[in-house]
Amino acid sequence: MQNVVTWVQRLRRLCPITALSLELVRFDTQAMQAPDIEGMEYQQGQLSGFEVKEYLLQKWGHRCAYCDKTGVPLQIEHIRPRSRGGSSRESNLTLACVPCNTAKGTQDIGVFLAHDPGRLAHMLSQTQASLRDAAVVNATRLRAL
Numbered sequence: 557m558q559n560v561v562t563w564v565q566r567l568r569r570l571c572p573i574t575a576l577s578l579e580l581v582r583f584d585t586q587a588m589q590a591p592d593i594e595g596m597e598y599q600q601g602q603l604s605g606f607e608v609k610e611y612l613l614q615k616w617g618h619r620c621a622y623c624d625k626t627g628v629p630l631q632i633e634h635i636r637p638r639s640r641g642g643s644s645r646e647s648n649l650t651l652a653c654v655p656c657n658t659a660k661g662t663q664d665i666g667v668f669l670a671h672d673p674g675r676l677a678h679m680l681s682q683t684q685a686s687l688r689d690a691a692v693v694n695a696t697r698l699r700a701l
């Protein structure tokens with residue numbers, strides 16, 4: 557919250573700000589942890605999947621995680637394939653273009669990215685990321701300025 561206040565104050569030095577709108581987003585951490593949850597387990601409807609995709613688009617910069625292509629359809633992709641014990645937690649999900657998703661198939665990411673150790677290391681580090689940022693946004697979104 558203090559970060560928002562600081563930036564508004566900085567911007568006001570550069571130009572007159574007469575109105576301010578805050579977009580009070582809310583991350584659906586339950587859906588991020590388990591996108592496949594449904595029915596009685598999860599009763600908030602179809603918005604949950606949309607929020608997961610939106611979260612992944614932000615996290616992975618609106619590009620294919622494997623070839624950096626932008627402006628193409630991106631599919632939700634399991635970094636560690638489900639067939640190899642990978643979970644559907646947000647930390648195991650990324651976005652891939654159709655050709656990359658098809659090419660990777662159910663390969664282990666270490667095999668698929670053996671030719672690109674830098675990208676492999678980055679992607680594996682992302683699988684360690686927690687929901688901390690989303691939790692912070694949720695916790696502060698309704699606090700008054």
Ligand SMILES: [Zn+2]
Nearest residue numbers: 620623653656
């Ligand atoms: Zn790609």
